[in-house]
Amino acid sequence: MVLMCNFRPQRFYLVKTKLQNLLFIVGLLVSGVAGAQEVTLYEQFNGRYDFVFFGNTLNPHENGSGFPCQTLTQASAALNLAPTDVIAKAYLYWAGSGTGDFNVKLNGIDITPDRTFSHLSNTAGLKYFSAFKDVTQQIIDTGNGDYLLSELDVSEFLVPGSTYCGNATNFAGWAIVVVYENPALPINQLNVYDGLQGVPNQLTITLDNLNVIDNEGAKIGFVAWEGDRLIANNETLRINGILVGNPPLNPTNNAFNGTNSFTNSNTLYNMDLDVYDIQGYIDIGDVSAEIRLTSGQDVVMINTVVTKLNSQLPDATIAIDNIQLPCESREITVDYTVYNVDCTNELPAPARIAVFVDDFYLASTQTTGEIPIGGSESGQITLTIPDIIPDPFELRFSVDNDGNGNGGIVELEESNNDFVTTVAFPVVPEYHALPEVLACNEGLGAGTYNFSGHRDLVVTDPAHGVSFHETLADAQSGQNPILNTENYTATASPTEVFVRIEGPTCYAITSFLLRTRNCPPTVYNYISANEDGYNDDFFIDGLRDIFLNFKLSVYNRWGQLVWMGNNNMPNWTGNNNQGFIPLDGRTPDGTYFYILELNDPDYPAPLKGYLYYKK
Structure with a gap:
């Protein structure tokens, strides 16, 4: 196999000769000018x-x-x-x-x-x-x-x-x-x-x-x-x-x-x-x-x-191919390529690479393999830019450089080892803090929420895009947005919702909490225990798996306790589990009195009322 280098013009000489042409033309116009x-x-x-x-x-x-x-x-x-x-x-x-x-x-x-x-x-x-x-x-x-x-x-x-x-x-x-x-x-x-x-x-x-x-x-x-x-x-x-x-x-x-x-x-x-x-x-x-x-x-x-x-020598040059600039971070990832193009020999490994920010030596890396004539090797390095470095800053990659300007490889051209570019961190969009959203506890912390209004609350610029996400990773990548923000169900309380605010050059991430509260229960005080599927038990909506420590007591008209239950027991169907228990275990038809102790700091007083029971 024959290895041959590419060639590239010496651009600075081309610029010089264009200037020479201009001087010559001027010389033709001015009599007696020697050149x-x-x-x-x-x-x-x-x-x-x-x-x-x-x-x-x-x-x-x-x-x-x-x-x-x-x-x-x-x-x-x-x-x-x-x-x-x-x-x-x-x-x-x-x-x-x-x-x-x-x-x-x-x-x-x-x-x-x-x-x-x-x-x-x-x-x-x-x-x-x-x-x-x-x-x-x-x-x-x-x-x-x-x-x-x-x-x-x-x-x-x-x-x-x-x-x-x-x-x-x-x-x-x-x-x-x-x-x-x-x-x-x-x-x-x-x-x-x-x-x-x-x-x-x-x-x-x-x-x-x-x-x-x-x-x-x-x-x-x-x-x-x-x-x-x-x-x-x-x-x-x-x-x-x-x-x-x-x-x-x-x-x-x-x-x-x-x-x-x-x-x-x-x-x-x-x-x-x-x-x-x-x-x-x-x-x-x-x-x-x-x-x-x-x-x-x-x-x-x-x-x-x-x-x-x-003249059999390598010629190492380097180029910065891409810079990943994450939002709200001073950690950047740089993709680069080391070339051995204008050369007459292979570039040995390792070729050291020094990284500078505003002439401050920051980090180093190196090539891993021999680079053939006309070949290249790509690499990637993650850099944390110190807070003392202003924004924007100059990023310089220098191949065949130990950080002190010393190279270990003899090259055809020793003055073309640097690649310099200006880096500016993207502008992170501003946003407003968001309040938490409350919903009634539907059981074990589950709730249904409407936070569609948070789209307008969070932005400082109506042109910014807004999306809601269940995880931070999804918000950072902009994937899997929450589409139903008017009727969103969360199974735990509190649940954190992440918000991505998209600006022209970057995005910001914030979040808010979805939190349930225990809403007052609703008592349905009629029992028709005929097993027809309607009102077969003493049902209290918004009680079970919400007020986990509740205590419910049922009394007959003479004030005698006939039944006591909690979150771990089924609803009352007219059966007695306290005091005198009839042979069939069922209490007679009639009006009964209940006391519901929620044992919740928001509801210190028990709920009391009457209910009518019929077999």
């Missing part, structure tokens, strides 16, 4: 990548050799990649004498630049230009074959007697930098630098963002303009102070001499597509390289530099 764009990192690739240049000059012959001062308007070149090479990016550069021609065609397709560059010669005061276009999709669609760049016309600057012709700096040309992937390649770090800088006498360019792990196969390529084969006046190229050459194509005293290292051509008049092996010129562990160019006479301009270095 040049430093060669800086444009994009970085990490994986099984390599590069190739192809392009052509529009100069039909060498400058200053007695030929007419002219350039063509079109020229072709061929791209030849292996069948297993997969194009990742393709960048078109075109350049020439003058302030610029920024409308050209590539294989008949109109091209306008994404970015432009300019250079003003300090010696002759002449302007030169370069333009850039990302043509990746066109190159992918066309593939190998011939490419024709046309309608690049700088002839207005090359009229007879012009200074460009007089000092032999008339030129135009184009080049395409192709970055490609191949599973057979080693894992490399490939950097594309661009700008437009001239070499009046000496030019030093520092190539940063390097990470050299193994210098085997290291190489550097240049897209340069206005180099002359016939001018070899102290024209040198040094990398980290070491003189570089590739003779016979590129002698050490004439580095930029109209050659193409990819085709071995020495007739690429006034432009160079050169590549050099720098395995012996750069050391393992280097994070930058210095390029120094000298020219005693030639007006050489560097447009693009590409480096390829073997």
Whole structure:
């Protein structure tokens, strides 16, 4: 299985080049303004990548050799990649004498630049230009074959007697930098630098963002303009102070001499597509390289530099995916993902993760397994935010960080380990306290309640939603609401009802009690004990299983106690259990007197009355 990293543009360099374009446009409008764009990192690739240049000059012959001062308007070149090479990016550069021609065609397709560059010669005061276009999709669609760049016309600057012709700096040309992937390649770090800088006498360019792990196969390529084969006046190229050459194509005293290292051509008049092996010129562990160019006479301009270095390192980044913010709590749950994307090696475990709130170190966690190239690992952590931390606050997750800024893993990029976001606790809706609801005890604490009016009582904002629930868990989740709030039966007293008040961003939970009271019993004082199902016993509604300690005494008309009962005994049906008991156990028909002692603090006095009994 072949592991390959994805690539991502270095966005801060893209922003810089847009600023450079603006400066160049301003420079075109203001006469006499000198300018040049430093060669800086444009994009970085990490994986099984390599590069190739192809392009052509529009100069039909060498400058200053007695030929007419002219350039063509079109020229072709061929791209030849292996069948297993997969194009990742393709960048078109075109350049020439003058302030610029920024409308050209590539294989008949109109091209306008994404970015432009300019250079003003300090010696002759002449302007030169370069333009850039990302043509990746066109190159992918066309593939190998011939490419024709046309309608690049700088002839207005090359009229007879012009200074460009007089000092032999008339030129135009184009080049395409192709970055490609191949599973057979080693894992490399490939950097594309661009700008437009001239070499009046000496030019030093520092190539940063390097990470050299193994210098085997290291190489550097240049897209340069206005180099002359016939001018070899102290024209040198040094990398980290070491003189570089590739003779016979590129002698050490004439580095930029109209050659193409990819085709071995020495007739690429006034432009160079050169590549050099720098395995012996750069050391393992280097994070930058210095390029120094000298020219005693030639007006050489560097447009693009590409480096390829073997660099097998992980690159840990982290993202906060989701934050669960519970209402009425400072405990949050954070879902996060650690990535190893812009990398050239696996990310070992464990990679420590430090958590900060407003720069206060709060907690730590770590990855659990090795993360492959292009892979990721997700995790979750629950954090309790201290009360001293204000709301809102800044939440920062930092991977490969022990909490003191120390990392234990060597990475390709050490400055992209943080993810920062602002967290604000949700606003909990305000509400009113609710009174308890009373109902008559229907037995053993059961009652039927109407608390529908509590919906309006609890809210401070009529737009807030309200739901009632039997459990706190249901209220917190918003599930299983009580639907019948006008006729709700509770089997115990007291019963707590939970209320969820739903606001725009959060909810609040409150509750109230349902409580029964013992209502006065109702005495039905007629007994017809004929077992017809009607009035067969002495029934007192609202007594049994409500007044659990009641005592009921029944007396005959002469004041003699004939029956005594309580909650554990059946109702009186006319049978005697006190005093004289008739043979049939039944008391005679007639009027009787009862005394009901409820033994309830709300009813200290007994209830007394008459009842009529009939067999």
